[in-house]
Amino acid sequence: MDDIRSSMDNMMAIFNDSITHSAPKKLLFNRLSTSFCDDLVVAAPKKRRLERESPDRSLNASAASLNSSSTDPLGSWQCSKLRTELIETKAIAIQLRNEIDQKNREHRQALMLAENKSAALKEQCDSTSKRYLELQKEVQTLRKRELALKDETRRATEELAQLKLKYDEVVVKLQKEKYLQEEDARDVQLCINNELSEYRRMAQRADLELQSTRSELERLRRRHDEFKARVSGHEELRGNYEKQTQSLKVANDRIQELEFEIQSYNDWKEVTKASQERLASVPDLRAEVERLRSHNKHLNTLIGDKLLLEEQVHDYKTRLDREEGARAEAASLQVKLAHVEQELKEWVKVAQDHCLANTLVSPMALRSRIEQLLQDDIIHVAEKTSSVSDSKHLQTSVRDLEQKCAIYLKNIEDLNIGLKRHKNFKERLQRKLITVSKERDFYKQLVENFDKDMTMSNASVADMTQDMQVRYRVEVLERTVTGYKDMCATLEREIQAMRQQELLAEPAGDGYDSVKKELDTLRLENERLRRRKEELELEMMHRCLRGDFNMKDFKVVHLSQNPAAEAYESSQNMMEKLQAEIERLKRRNKKLEDDQEQRLNETTSTGGMTLNFKEFNQLRADLESANGKMRKMKDCFKAARDEYRDVCYMLLGYRIDRIGANSNYRISSMFAEGPDDYLDISLNESSCLALLESPYSQTFNPPIDQQLAASNFPAFFSALTLELFQRATVTIN
């Protein structure tokens, strides 16, 4: 629109220019400009008005121009021009209309576009509104969250405030503690300070001491220096002293040396003197020397000779020894030689004897002979062994053959027995056959007789009369009867003979039936024995399996401390305990039945009855054993006592009996004349024996009385014994 307006303004400007500049040109330009204006009209009502206005204006303008130009001589040209211009303007108007249509179309398109755009924008608006709603919702949620978060923050702040309070309290506490600790620290510090001050004092004291010691030390050092100086002086003196002593020593040594030298000089002097003397006597000496040399040589030669001789002697001695040895050896060798020759001779003899005749007697021959003999020997031994083995083989074969023979013999015997049986059987069968055949013959004869009868009757019926027939028949029958009788007699004789034979043959032979019976019995026995054997085997196997064992070869051992034994013991103990418990409960029961609860309380205290029961049993057992022991001991003691008393009586001749309860003893002698001759003695508290009065004591002789008076019981009793013995022997004599 703006463009169009601008273009329209331009056109209007141009039109105005055209108008102003030139007339013809003006019109053209007007038309052109108006056409141009028409062309550029847009499809808006305003625009249309403008458009309408513009063509109208253009028309008006043209009309005006027409009007203006109508009066001109050029009016026709101008009219044609105007017409042409009109046509042109019409064309232009058409063009413009087309353009307007186009523009309308474009406008419509633009409108459509705008509508689309608006629709789109509406949609966008809708979406945006939706989004807006959503966002509102979100905002609400966010606001809620915000509220919640604000609550939380509030709570958090509250908590924070609480925590702050707490921490403040804690802080306060800590501050208090800190305060306390600070106080403590201050106290401690004070203490430490006190201690420090003390230490300082001590340190000061120590310093003072140190100073004092230092001063002393310096003094000592000074003294030390003084002493050192003195010491050095002393050492110098000592050194001097030592030097002097050394020099003294040296001097002494020197002196000694000099003395030695002097002595040696003296010696040398003497030696020189001697040597001078000697030198003086040198020629003598030389002569002496030569003499001695010669002597020496002589001696040497002698010595050499002597040595040689000694060597020779030694050699000869050794040779001699050797020769003696050799001689002895020779002698022994001769003896040996003699022996050897003898032996050789003997060997030669032996060889000669043993070698083959006419061969040269030499060791080789002998050896060959010996070898030959050995070979022969070996051969013989081999032959012997082979023969032994052969003989063994033969023996074994012989044994086998013997066994086979025995077997065959047995077989033969069996077969013979079988044969005998068969023979007997055969004989019996033959006899049976004979009898059967005889019977058959007999029956045949009967049948023949009957046939004969029949034929006879048939043959001669016509000839003979009835009587004749009967007589003939009777005769025939009598003949047959006699024949039968004979046959019977023979059969009976045969039967008797058979019976006799049977009687004779029974013991020796064997009836088939008896054999059969024997066989049957043996079979039964066999079966019975087999069954028994099987049974026994089965039982044996069972016993073996079951664990019975052979007592003879094995014994059964086990550990004495084994679980079974422990179990038995424990079961026994349990049994005893249970029995004790039973006893206890029975008693308790009784007491409950009889009495009341106080007794029950008493009985409950006897809870250890089980133990007491066991102890009771044990004590009973102990008591019984003790009683038994006591009885045995009593018996032993009695026997010993009796024996002892008898021995005493026999050895000493007096029997001592204890009477009453108060150590009263009665003593009676072996040789007493009567049972009343006894003495009573009692033992006092002070273990003194006192003889009591008794009728017998008064019959004693005075000497015995004296002894009694002396209270010498052994002598008394011995005297008494002797007297009684004398009396007894006297009376016996």
Add this chain to the structure above:
Amino acid sequence: MSTAQATKNCITLKGSAQIIAEYLKYGINSILFQRGIYPAEDFDNTQQYGLTILMSKDPKIQTFLQNVLSQTEEWLSKNMINKISMVITNAHTKEVLECWDFKMQAELGDGENTDPTKLTTTKELARIQNEIRDVMRQISATVSYLPLLDCICTFDVMIHTLQNTELPAKWDETGAIIIQNAQAVQLRSFSTGLHKVDTVVNYKMSS
């Protein structure tokens, strides 16, 4: 050749006795568990011969078995044992309810040495253990047909030795075991090459 032979493992009499003593230990423990002589909580699992065997934890039983089996091993290495019996009796009435017999038979082995005190065998240990395993399995299976022991039972181990065997201290001689109305079942036997062991269980038939 001799060196090749020497490297093979040979079992001696002592080794064979040891194997058998070990079998007896595990066998007796297994029987104690299977027959319920002692309560099951007294037993612990161990692995042997490729099986799980329950062994008693009670120290008294362990020491008792140790003593018996060490002596058994010694006697067995000298071939003095005919039979080893494990006897199960009623703890109160002392009646014998079961008797497990392990019978020993000496074999010659397959070594070169023929001295009766130095026999050896080359049978492989694995084979022997397999055989023992079969027997142990059979022992476990006997539970199904042996009569129930419903009283308190206890056990003892008795050894049948030669008459001339010297008895050490703590060993006593006892009499034979007789079971009333007995049934016998023979289990498998195994051999170590030097000893053949038969296992038989005799039990009282519960009529």
